[in-house]
Amino acid sequence: MEKELKVAALRNGTVIDHIPADKLYQVVSILHLDTCEHQITIGNNLDSAKVGKKGIIKISDRAFEEDETNKIALIAPNAKINIIRDYLVVEKRPLTLPAEIKEIVQCANPNCITNNQPVTTRFHVQLHDGEIMLKCHYCEREVQRDKVKIK
Amino acid sequence: MKNNSLVSISDYSKEEILAILDSAADFEANPNRKTLDGKVIATLFFEPSTRTRLSFETAVVRLGGSIIGFSDAATSSSSKGETLNDTILMVSCYADAIVMRHPLEGAARFASEVAPVPIINAGDGSNQHPSQTLLDLYSILKTQGTLENLTICLVGDLKYGRTVHSLIMAMSHFHPTFKFIAPDELKMPDEYKVFCDKNDIAYTEVNELTDNFNDSDILYMTRVQKERFQDLMEYERVKNVYTLKNEMLANSKPNLRILHPLPRVSEIDPDVDSNEKAYYFRQAQNGLYVRQAIVSKVLNQK
Numbered sequence: 001m002e003k004e005l006k007v008a009a010l011r012n013g014t015v016i017d018h019i020p021a022d023k024l025y026q027v028v029s030i031l032h033l034d035t036c037e038h039q040i041t042i043g044n045n046l047d048s049a050k051v052g053k054k055g056i057i058k059i060s061d062r063a064f065e066e067d068e069t070n071k072i073a074l075i076a077p078n079a080k081i082n083i084i085r086d087y088l089v090v091e092k093r094p095l096t097l098p099a100e101i102k103e104i105v106q107c108a109n110p111n112c113i114t115n116n117q118p119v120t121t122r123f124h125v126q127l128h129d130g131e132i133m134l135k136c137h138y139c140e141r142e143v144q145r146d147k148v149k150i151k
Numbered sequence: 152m153k154n155n156s157l158v159s160i161s162d163y164s165k166e167e168i169l170a171i172l173d174s175a176a177d178f179e180a181n182p183n184r185k186t187l188d189g190k191v192i193a194t195l196f197f198e199p200s201t202r203t204r205l206s207f208e209t210a211v212v213r214l215g216g217s218i219i220g221f222s223d224a225a226t227s228s229s230s231k232g233e234t235l236n237d238t239i240l241m242v243s244c245y246a247d248a249i250v251m252r253h254p255l256e257g258a259a260r261f262a263s264e265v266a267p268v269p270i271i272n273a274g275d276g277s278n279q280h281p282s283q284t285l286l287d288l289y290s291i292l293k294t295q296g297t298l299e300n301l302t303i304c305l306v307g308d309l310k311y312g313r314t315v316h317s318l319i320m321a322m323s324h325f326h327p328t329f330k331f332i333a334p335d336e337l338k339m340p341d342e343y344k345v346f347c348d349k350n351d352i353a354y355t356e357v358n359e360l361t362d363n364f365n366d367s368d369i370l371y372m373t374r375v376q377k378e379r380f381q382d383l384m385e386y387e388r389v390k391n392v393y394t395l396k397n398e399m400l401a402n403s404k405p406n407l408r409i410l411h412p413l414p415r416v417s418e419i420d421p422d423v424d425s426n427e428k429a430y431y432f433r434q435a436q437n438g439l440y441v442r443q444a445i446v447s448k449v450l451n452q453k
Contacts (some may be wrong), residue, residue: 003256009316038295099155101427109256111254111255111276111277112255112257113235113253113254113255113256113258113260113275114260115260116233116255117235117255117258118236119236119238119257119261128345129345136257137257137260138256138257138258138261139255139257139259139275139276139278140159140254140256140278140279141256142342
């Protein structure tokens with residue numbers, strides 16, 4: 001059977017592939033794509049041998065800074081970032097979790113100053129026994145990476 | 152750190168902790184000086200804490216400094232909806248340093264980032280209360296002659312008690328052995344046990360108080376609070392099991408001293424008070440000298 005092209009090819013821009021389907025809209029949110037004026041194609045619940053159901057985002061004519069794409073590592077560590085020029089992948093960018101995460105995560109502690117006053121959240125990324133933990137810079141509480149609340 | 156603030160006990164290195172304790176001993180020998188003459192210290196208590204506030208204010212006044220501030224958020228502009236950011240910036244215009252207690256965790260860290268003057272955290276919710284930790288260390292040092300290689304028994308609410316958590320962090324520099332005695336509901340959280348493992352600190356966990364502290368140098372009692380229990384019958388049981396009575400001290404080590412951050416309720420029977428091993432009231436007095444040392448350090452005054 002001939003392979004069906006479900007998402008149109010991109011000439012120039014960024015492709016974020018292999019996003020777990022349930023994380024797609026969080027990725028949209030942390031990259032602020034809701035206010036992005038470039039052409040964007042979003043596909044979700046596409047069949048994927050790797051992750052079952054996946055999401056994909058194609059953004060035309062836009063390059064992201066590394067610290068922007070690294071935010072994706074927080075919620076979809078196995079997503080693939082490809083930079084496209086003239087229909088060709090010119091860069092496969094690895095995702096690295098930054099040492100500090102600002103703004104996008106909400107502290108899980110309801111009694112934290114950041115949940116009660118206009119304070120930008122800050123988290124320190126730490127490795128405990130192979131598990132990635134986020135420690136709130138303010139209330140000093142720790143939360144596991146897969147349990148974080150994205151704003 | 153942006154300035155000299157003291158927000159969390161982990162802001163201080165081992166050397167800085169020891170320097171504070173040295174300086175506290177100095178103040179104990181001579182508590183009345185005029186080294187803060189002309190300085191204004193603000194005490195901002197967004198939730199009441201009479202004991203801590205009076206201790207800080209006495210420390211400042213005995214050094215010749217002056218105090219401004221409030222003792223209850225109801226009398227401050229935060230009751231009008233002012234943000235912490237604005238209150239701190241406003242008070243920074245008047246004071247050389249700010250001592251603050253706030254019900255929200257992380258409030259002091261945030262204040263230390265916006266304030267041009269040093270912040271001393273006098274308690275931020277259930278997070279940190281570093282002057283309490285330093286006065287605990289000072290009391291341990293004074294009664295044992297050393298901080299090294301001691302066996303410390305922590306009793307009561309080990310789950311929510313911030314004083315015991317900070318004490319573990321601070322003592323980690325000095326090769327302690329810990330014994331955690333708590334009911335199942337209030338056991339030491341895993342993150343602190345992981346911390347002990349990582350720092351090669353030996354600890355054991357026990358359920359009953361009885362005389363399980365006979366090998367200890369320090370018996371650190373904390374209050375078991377009724378509101379922590381879902382089952383009030385369980386609270387009644389626990390409350391009685393975790394009450395220290397004089398007769399239980401019969402076989403304890405001669406150098407054992409009993410500490411308690413106060414206020415105590417029923418966890419230490421009044422019949423312990425006259426025992427020479429009861430140290431909790433003198434511990435509170437040590438708070439004065441330690442706070443003189445802290446205020447002097449943040450203001451770079453000797």
